[in-house]
Amino acid sequence: MRNPYEVLGVAATASAAEIQSAYRKLAKKLHPDLNPGDKTAEEKFKEVAGAYDLLSDAEKRKRFDSGEIDASGAERPQHNFYRDYASSDQGHPYADTSGFADFMDTDDAFAELLRRGQRARANRRGQDMHYRLPIDFVESITGANKRLTLPDGSTLDVKIPPGLVDGQTLRLKGKGAPGAGKGGAGDALIEVEVLPDRRFTRDGDDISLEVPISVTEAVLGGRIRVATPTGDVTVTVPKGSNTGTTLRLKGKGAPHRGGGHGDELVKLKVMLPKSDPELEAFVTNWSKGKEFNPREDRI
Amino acid sequence: MNKKEFLKSSELRVQTLELWLEQQWLIPEQTSRGIRFTDIDVARARLIHELKNDFGANDEGVDVILHLMDQLHELRRALAQLREDIKGRSF
Numbered sequence: 525m526r527n528p529y530e531v532l533g534v535a536a537t538a539s540a541a542e543i544q545s546a547y548r549k550l551a552k553k554l555h556p557d558l559n560p561g562d563k564t565a566e567e568k569f570k571e572v573a574g575a576y577d578l579l580s581d582a583e584k585r586k587r588f589d590s591g592e593i594d595a596s597g598a599e600r601p602q603h604n605f606y607r608d609y610a611s612s613d614q615g616h617p618y619a620d621t622s623g624f625a626d627f628m629d630t631d632d633a634f635a636e637l638l639r640r641g642q643r644a645r646a647n648r649r650g651q652d653m654h655y656r657l658p659i660d661f662v663e664s665i666t667g668a669n670k671r672l673t674l675p676d677g678s679t680l681d682v683k684i685p686p687g688l689v690d691g692q693t694l695r696l697k698g699k700g701a702p703g704a705g706k707g708g709a710g711d712a713l714i715e716v717e718v719l720p721d722r723r724f725t726r727d728g729d730d731i732s733l734e735v736p737i738s739v740t741e742a743v744l745g746g747r748i749r750v751a752t753p754t755g756d757v758t759v760t761v762p763k764g765s766n767t768g769t770t771l772r773l774k775g776k777g778a779p780h781r782g783g784g785h786g787d788e789l790v791k792l793k794v795m796l797p798k799s800d801p802e803l804e805a806f807v808t809n810w811s812k813g814k815e816f817n818p819r820e821d822r823i
Numbered sequence: 824m825n826k827k828e829f830l831k832s833s834e835l836r837v838q839t840l841e842l843w844l845e846q847q848w849l850i851p852e853q854t855s856r857g858i859r860f861t862d863i864d865v866a867r868a869r870l871i872h873e874l875k876n877d878f879g880a881n882d883e884g885v886d887v888i889l890h891l892m893d894q895l896h897e898l899r900r901a902l903a904q905l906r907e908d909i910k911g912r913s914f
Contacts, residue, residue, distance in 0.1 A: 548878055555878075557870050557892065560899060576877075606870040609863035610896035611903075613899045616863050617850040623894030624901060638901050651854060701854065 528575030528588070529597050536589070538566040540580070545575040637747065650703035650710035657682060657714050661721035664688045665731065665778050667754040682714055687778040690718035723751060729778045729786030734768075734793050737761055742794045750770065752776040752788055759790060767794045831861035833868040843871065846882070848889060 529536050532546045546592075556570040579585050580597060587593045599697070606822060610618060628638045658670055667686035671679050680699060688720075693715045700710025720763060723733045735750055745763035749756045759771060768794045777786025797803070807813055829851075833901045841867040848871055851858040874888055887913060 528876040544880075551877060555873070558888075560896060597876065603869070604862065604866055606892075609866055610893070611899050616850070618863070618867065618889075618893050619900075620890070620893035621897050621901075623898045634905075638905075651852065653854065653861075654856070683884050791887070 525573070525594070526575075527763035528578050531571055532579065540582070543576070543579050547580070551576075552566060557607050558604040558609055580710070594687070601675065608794040637779065652710040653700040653712050655680075655714045656717060658717045658719050659684055659688075660719055661724055662753045664716075664718040665724075665726075677764070680712060680714075684716065686779075688716055688718070690716070691724075692716050692791040726778065728779050730789055731777045732789035732791060734791045736793045736795045737765065739794060739796060742766065742792070750790055761792065765790065765792050765794075799816075825859050826858060826860070829864065833865050833872075835872075836869060840893075843868070846886070848885065 529538070531551065532543060532608055534542055534546045538546070551569065554565045554572060556562075556566045556569055559565045559664075568816050574623070577584075577589055584593070588595070601793075609616065611615060611642045624638060624792070628635050655672060655674070658672060659668065659670060663670075663684055665686065667688075669683045670684055671678050672680045680696065682694065682696070692711050696712040696714065698709045699712035702709045715789060724731045725733070731753070733751065735748065740746070740763050741748065742765045743763070745765070747758055748761055750759045750773070754776070757773065757776075759773065762769075771790040771792070773788040776783040776788035779785050824832070826840075829835075830840060833840075835843075840849070844851075849860075849864055849868060851860045851864055853859075871885060871889070874885050875882075880888060
């Protein structure tokens with residue numbers, strides 16, 4: 525970047541007021557929004573604005589003068605100017621046709637061309653509307669039909685597809701705000717929030733839950749009832765199961781994208797009964813139990 | 824974007840925004856979930872800020888500038904449309 529004093533055309537001894545006045549003069553000439561047709565003005569304006577940012581800040585100017593910083597990096601960050609939106613083709617609320625309203629009142633081909641441009645904007649598509657919908661965990665796995673009540677009191681029926689994940693957005697075509705003229709309605713975009721479940725957690729298409737079992741069930745095995753998203757099932761706990769033993773229920777998880785289902789992982793947790801004299805007496809006399817050291821390989 | 828997000832990306836204070844809305848310098852879209860701003864509003868807010876702070880325009884000046892500028896942009900667009908429509912035709 526060039527020397528900022530040169531860019532603004534002021535002496536190195538210029539006062540703050542002189543710098544501001546020089547900047548205003550140049551900016552009025554070069555500001556892209558005041559010169560929407562001049563493509564080269566933008567580059568020059570950025571240079572001028574950068575120089576002004578540097579010299580209008582007394583602290584930065586002092587550091588520049590003493591050679592502590594140079595002019596590099598003084599350019600303003602890239603951003604779009606108002607003209608980039610206002611001159612583009614989409615209708616916007618600031619469009620003002622009063623500058624050629626008189627031309628449009630006539631009946632010639634020129635007026636027709638101007639009117640055509642206006643009609644294109646008059647037939648604007650409706651706005652997309654954004655909503656949030658909380659659902660239960662189980663509904664996210666099995667799918668569900670939900671009814672969303674909109675702020676204006678109307679309702680929207682939403683079909684939740686099975687296997688939906690938290691934060692996923694559903695698009696309902698044509699359920700957004702109505703369009704203008706021949707423009708169609710916008711879409712309803714529904715961000716679905718899956719509420720956490722007390723029992724289940726999800727990992728990809730698999731779901732898991734922890735199930736407590738008694739010491740008797742752990743040692744001798746047994747049959748227990750286990751919850752799944754589609755209802756309870758009976759599961760066989762194998763003899764000698766332990767805390768952390770995981771049973772896999774095939775196909776009880778969320779649906780895969782290409783067909784089939786994930787699994788439900790049942791993590792067993794052995795629970796002792798409340799203190800029991802008989803159990804204590806048994807363990808006291810159980811020599812094998814005292815020899816067993818589960819921390820043997822951990823030092 | 825909603826009001827909070829707009830204030831953040833335009834670096835405006837909420838009082839300033841209220842004032843500009845009242846002046847109709849900014850006209851965000853009204854939706855059933857409140858007012859919504861788009862990128863054009865951010866760019867316009869930045870321009871208004873520059874007009875007031877860098878160029879020394881007062882409120883009346885900003886009013887006039889915005890009005891003329893919006894007409895200018897519309898004329899430019901009509902002109903561009905016209906060029907499209909008469910493309911390839913000879914006179």
